[in-house]
Amino acid sequence: MRWIELSDKVFFIEGENHGRYPFSNSLFIDDEVKALIDTGLGKEVIKRILKQKRVDLIINSHCHEDHTCCNYLFENAKICCHRFDASAVRSVNELLKRYGPLEHEVVEAIRVFLKEMFGLRNSRVDFEFEDGYVFDLGDVKLKVIHTPGHSIGHCCFFIPDVKIIFLSDIDLTSFGPWYGCLDSDVDQFIDSINKVKKLSAEIAVTSHKGIIMGRDVIETRLNEYLDKIFERERKVVDFLKDEHTIDEIVNKAIIYGRFREPKLVFKHFEKIMIEKHLHRLIRNGLVLETKRGFKSIMKAKV
Ligand SMILES: [Zn+2]
Known part of the structure; x- marks a missing residue:
């Protein structure tokens, strides 16, 4: 001890x-x-x-x-x-x-x-x-x-x-x-x-x-x-340069990297955590909810 x-x-x-x-x-x-x-x-x-x-x-x-x-x-x-x-x-x-x-x-x-x-x-x-x-x-x-x-x-x-x-x-x-x-x-x-x-x-x-x-x-x-929180968020925004469904974002394993067993459980945690990021990103005007899923809002270049 x-x-x-x-x-x-x-x-x-x-x-x-x-x-x-x-x-x-x-x-x-x-x-x-x-x-x-x-x-x-x-x-x-x-x-x-x-x-x-x-x-x-x-x-x-x-x-x-x-x-x-x-x-x-x-x-x-x-x-x-x-x-x-x-x-x-x-x-x-x-x-x-x-x-x-x-x-x-x-x-x-x-x-x-x-x-x-x-x-x-x-x-x-x-x-x-x-x-x-x-x-x-x-x-x-x-x-x-x-x-x-x-x-x-x-x-x-x-x-x-x-x-x-x-x-x-x-x-x-x-x-x-x-x-x-x-x-x-x-x-x-x-x-x-x-x-x-x-x-x-x-x-x-x-x-x-x-x-x-x-x-x-x-x-x-x-x-x-x-x-780490902001790094995860940057990765989500980057992945959403192309439109993706929630399942596609979860399967990307941005937070866990890879899912250990029992996969069902860790995918569930990933999903809950990703959803919390998406809410924040939508609220902060960085991501848009689309018919199919989510997409980053591209800032116009000046
Ligand atoms: Zn705890």
């Missing part, structure tokens, strides 16, 4: 397989109140934590399965999350509705996957917080930064005294931002990245990428991550 002290009482705990999906990394605050952010570390890691430490508080960064799946192992802890994601932590069905309509075959495939991969079950939520809420854990004060976009209740957590930020699924992976659920929002994601950038953190921890040190490095990484 990798357990790294970031500052007095604040520890990074690495999830199995370096916190790559289906696992995720956590922050543990070993203060008067002992708090753990997210429970996607993997069962073995969590069992070892429980042998060594008391955990009073579980703070879920958001409702996704790879952050909440082991909530049930913390019987004595108070479980909390942002009020906009609470229903989807409490109920697997509510989470599934964010992936698409329940009767949809893709959502059925996701239901089976969540059951087999995570044994995902409904969770308690004992407390719902909002933007700006401060967890007073003793010496450590942990501030909630509501950062919607990935999910509507997605949050980051900032410890101002030591300038440590937990960026959750603003995860700084090379894949870039993920907004494949119905409650995801590209504009909100952009605003959220800019919001955390302003905090000028010195140490950042993300759910799937580990520790990033140094204010300038963090800012550069956030800029690169943000730019």
